[in-house]
Amino acid sequence: MQLPDAEALCADLVRRLRGAAGPETGMVGIHTGGTWLAERLHRELGLALPLGALDISFYRDDYRKSGLHKSVRASKVPFDVNGRHLLLVDDVLYTGRTVRAAMNELFDYGRPESITLVALVDRGERQLPICAQYAGTTFAVPRGKMLRLDRDGAGRLALRLDDA
């Protein structure tokens, strides 16, 4: 199966986001693939504020069912989110549950003026009323598969299809 070209999607997102990101815009990536994409977008857009990163393990809605995630990294939002326009970045948008958890976590840092969702790929099949204002592409993933983002040693991004 031909997967979308992550590098081309990323370049396209940079073009489209140029008008949307001002000097005061904050950017936050969601671990792990989202932070890779966010690092790239943050650099190419030349954003002034340092990049934030969220590990949403403490906000997951399946904690009671599945327990705490085995490896939790520290979330870090190195700027004041109060009153700020935020770009929230993830690699693959699917059920919407991760984005809901990320928004809940962001509001524990303060009250942003707005949150704009950016995703490299929207694979559909949403379970919550959430949509990405900026999606690199839409791509239907076959049943039983997971779409993941990889980053190689040279920093190049590529999509990969795994068994779920």
Add this chain to the structure above:
Amino acid sequence: MAPDGSRCAWTMRNPQLNDKGELQHLLTLEGLPREIIVRILDTASSFLGVTEREVKKVPLLRGVSVFNLFFENSTRTRTTFEIAAKRLSADVINLNINTSSTAKGETLLDTVDNLSAMHADMFVVRHAQSGAAHMIARHVASHLHVINAGDGRHAHPTQGLLDAYTIRHYKKDFGALVVAIVGDILHSRVARSLIHVLNILGTPEVRVIGPQTLLPTGVESLGVRVFHDMRKGLAGADVVVMLRLQNERMRGPLLPSAQEFFKYYGLTPEKLALAKPDAIVMHPGPMNRGVEIDSAVADGTQSVILPQVTFGIAVRMAVMSILGGN
């Protein structure tokens, strides 16, 4: 034993782990798999940042009821468990058992049954009797979790974990460390838990320093080097852990006097200078200034006694959130 050997398998199993090998209770660090300890320490480091935000809470334990059962007085440990549970959004109920039903003659297990009937999810237990938390853990229904917050002279696992966290924070790697634990080892569950966790994490040299009367017989079997001369024991140490003199647990005279103890085993700047120049000084609290530690050391640049308290809350959050999800 059953013909299929099932009873044998049951008795061999670590009572802290569920049938998937996950942590169900935290009773002691002895025999705990290294990966579980490392996971607790890693998770704790992710909780540290939570307390620096506008909202110092995460929603993990919403709707979970944590009962603090303190059969022995402790303001500090109870408070840190309470703060940890509240920062995880749990409901916390503190029971001061000294003034409650136990004083009227109710047994420990009857107390626990009554609280279970009130839909407790987690018990944090401190008791003067070694093994009390184990007994409760064996007794309760399988969805309940028990954390030992100190049982007699036996164990104080969250203290051992926060000590290990503190050492890892300042020294990074356990692989080349000399850790010296000084003072009343005999009555100290803190020392026992720390020795176990340091061994599990691969610390090459753990020393215990104290007078013969305050060292348990056969302490060498825990894998430690014994020193009676503090100056020799401190030489080259990376970490110095001072223990409180546990006067309340002493039966009969084990020491001539507090002054005499300070002279031989109190940590002064002059004795600390025998350790490595970058050695850190730890103390589980509460401190007796002028008995086991000089104020100049307790308040000095090498002291990490207050960071220990901060790390302790993150470590207890990690333990509760891992147990609560298993």
